[in-house]
Amino acid sequence: MADTNYDVIIIGSGPGGYVTAIRSAQLGLKTAIVEREHLGGICLNWGCIPTKALLRSAEILDHANHAKSFGLTLEGSMKADVKDVVARSRGVSARLNGGVGFLMKKNKIDVIWGEAKLAKPGQIVVGKSSKPAVEPQHPVPKGVKGEGTYTAKHIIVATGARPRALPGIEPDGKLIWTYFEAMKPAKMPKSLVVMGSGAIGIEFASFYLSMGVDVTVVELMANVMPVEDEEISKFARKALEKRGLKIITEAKVTKVDKAANSITAHVETKDGKVSQITADHLISAVGVQGNIENIGLEALGVKTDRGCVVIDEYGRTSVPGIYAIGDVAGPPMLAHKAEHEGVICIEKIAGVPGVHPMDHRKIPGCTYCNPQVASVGLTEAKAKEQGRDIRVGRYMFNANGKAIALGEDNGLIKVIFDKKTGELLGAHMCGAEVTELIQGFIVAMNLETTEEELMHTIFPHPTLSEMMKEAVLDAYGKVLNA
Incomplete structure (x- = not known):
């Protein structure tokens, strides 16, 4: 036995x-x-894991579509084979x-x-x-x-x-998807409505956008990725909209009508106005x-x-x-x-x-859209709510040599310090590879590193990580490369 x-x-x-x-x-x-x-x-x-594999395919397609800016010419057209x-x-x-x-x-x-x-x-x-x-x-x-x-x-x-389901808008596996169906479409849709702009919603919105799909995101809160620092959220929204993503905030999907091969989402904004969006599918990403x-x-x-x-x-x-x-x-x-x-x-x-x-407070959050978003610790608003006297530093990607060389110069790093003690309270980023950079600030917070120790740390050049130090320097009026 x-x-x-x-x-x-x-x-x-x-x-x-x-x-x-x-x-x-x-x-x-x-x-x-x-x-x-x-x-x-x-x-x-x-x-x-499998979503990151999808997003990697999307990233390569994005790069290929901008090959000319790197001095490269690709023979024929670049397209995705969804299968x-x-x-x-x-x-x-x-x-x-x-x-x-x-x-x-x-x-x-x-x-x-x-x-x-x-x-x-x-x-x-x-x-x-x-x-x-x-x-x-x-x-x-x-x-x-x-x-x-x-x-x-x-x-x-x-x-x-x-996945959490909203009453009356329950996923059916055919027209209304959760991440299960969104991860393995039989064919690439022409249009999508994404309900919810948390990490899951924005990642799928970013993926399908790169694949050439007309995507509209509907978010109940005032900002996309609402758990993020407001400034970072607004920066990310602007970058996503520049790529072609349609975003409607302070709105909710109140009803979904189904046809044979499409849906019509009834979207109500905070002023009570209702509009209709017809698309091939709706992805429900309203949490778990x-x-x-x-x-x-x-x-x-x-x-x-x-x-x-x-x-x-x-x-x-x-x-x-x-x-x-x-x-x-x-x-x-x-x-x-x-x-x-x-x-x-x-x-x-x-x-x-x-x-x-x-x-x-030291649990990082990462969203793997294009551009990426990563954060740890208190947002600026939360720090102020707690009555903290703070210093805020910022550094833009467009002042960093490595970001410019990569052709990834649209980004922002933001750090928040306690003015009295030099404690690093939070770090928030939007831009290329920030999901890999954020761990540096997590380690610093875990070791109770102060601003002085960070400013005395030697960062390699040329790297994206240099921007982390520059953001710290900026918080104390000592920024060098800006």
């Missing part, structure tokens, strides 16, 4: 789940992970899916295939998955366990999240909600709030022995937050000394 007793069982193999499982095994705990659909979860299979673009994206996902399977085997973590339900604290029952069959690119790993009853002293819920249903949380009395599991700073729920991490445990719903949260949770369980809670 197969062994069904573990120290730790993790429900869900997304970034939070599988990373937590690896750390658990490293700490000497007998570990199993339950998955109902595909290793790597939404992020690896339908989110973070091949999607196939590459799915292939990237499949490669990493297999990588997670390898990591489970390498770390001697048992994979239990099926749908888990909490029977009682310390026990789960795994039944047959209700999800569709796994894609051919993502085969079920060999040697996994299946249906049955399993026990563990510690059970960690890492079931992730799914935690997967808390049908896993036994209610019966055990696990406290939830607004569609997410309530946890303390170490991932503990209201029921001893049951934990939650990642998207299912609430915002920000980001893969890197889930991974870090999972490591904190399992290290606390294992009694690792010196474990401390995650500082939510």
